[in-house]
Amino acid sequence: MKKWMKKSWLVSLGLVLVLSVGLAGCGSSNSDNSVKKIKDKKTLVVGTSADYAPFEFPIVKNGKKQITGYDILIAKQIADDMGVKLKIENTEFSSLISDLKGDKVDLILSGMTSTPARKKQVTFSKSYYTVNNYLLVKKADANKYNTVADTKNAQIGAQQASTQEQIAKKQTKGNVVTEGMVTSLVTELQQGKLDGVVVESEIADNYLKTNPDKYVKAKLKLNTPSTQSHINVAGRKNDKKLMKQVNKTVTKLQKNGDMDKLLQKAENIQAKYGTAK
Numbered sequence: 001m002k003k004w005m006k007k008s009w010l011v012s013l014g015l016v017l018v019l020s021v022g023l024a025g026c027g028s029s030n031s032d033n034s035v036k037k038i039k040d041k042k043t044l045v046v047g048t049s050a051d052y053a054p055f056e057f058p059i060v061k062n063g064k065k066q067i068t069g070y071d072i073l074i075a076k077q078i079a080d081d082m083g084v085k086l087k088i089e090n091t092e093f094s095s096l097i098s099d100l101k102g103d104k105v106d107l108i109l110s111g112m113t114s115t116p117a118r119k120k121q122v123t124f125s126k127s128y129y130t131v132n133n134y135l136l137v138k139k140a141d142a143n144k145y146n147t148v149a150d151t152k153n154a155q156i157g158a159q160q161a162s163t164q165e166q167i168a169k170k171q172t173k174g175n176v177v178t179e180g181m182v183t184s185l186v187t188e189l190q191q192g193k194l195d196g197v198v199v200e201s202e203i204a205d206n207y208l209k210t211n212p213d214k215y216v217k218a219k220l221k222l223n224t225p226s227t228q229s230h231i232n233v234a235g236r237k238n239d240k241k242l243m244k245q246v247n248k249t250v251t252k253l254q255k256n257g258d259m260d261k262l263l264q265k266a267e268n269i270q271a272k273y274g275t276a277k
């Protein structure tokens, strides 16, 4: 090989190396402007389904309707830590993931469980709450649903696209009715259109506390797989920096004990204002 040929060959090799290193850089954190985008618009937009006291529910304060709750207080902390405002987008639970993927919201805080199927579509933060499930029934039916066999032919409600829908279908023999809002399901239970509604522990206890004369948890035991018991914040798969920021806030709140206090605070707000429609 002639000397000049050797030299140009080396130069091209060098170019290829520089180029590939540069490209690799683009593929990773360099192109993740998830945090910068939020700081630029000075607003963190969070999607939720406000039918889920004490996690997310509407109240009327000073004549104005607003969404509050445990998740919203956590979201406010995340926004505060980023130095931006918080905007809540209230929608049905079943639309949340597509809203996130379609860039309508930056994060989901909606009592959302990190299931394997959802993990294919979104990224989850570390967990901030653990739940299990109950069949909520009318007080008069307190002793009616003790075993799976007792649910035969019963009308069992569950929120559309929720883990409760799967639990109702797999673990009862009832006719499962799904709807967009938990609040409507519970109203239908009250009206006698449904015999039971599968709900998570914290939500069932909330209905018992606010309506002690109306509802009870049935004796029927529902099993909550560990893949359906952890509640987390959801974000877009590529927004790694944003999720890192979320985890920072979640860890801080867990370490300083504020995570528990925020749930208490949400319950106090509910006690004071009630829940609006």
Ligand code: ARG
Pocket (backbone or CB within 6 Å): 048, 049, 050, 051, 052, 055, 056, 093, 110, 111, 112, 113, 114, 159, 161, 162, 163, 164, 182, 200
């Ligand atoms: N944890 C359940 C799930 O992820 C139900 C969550 C419902 N949340 C709500 N805000 N309605 O499927």
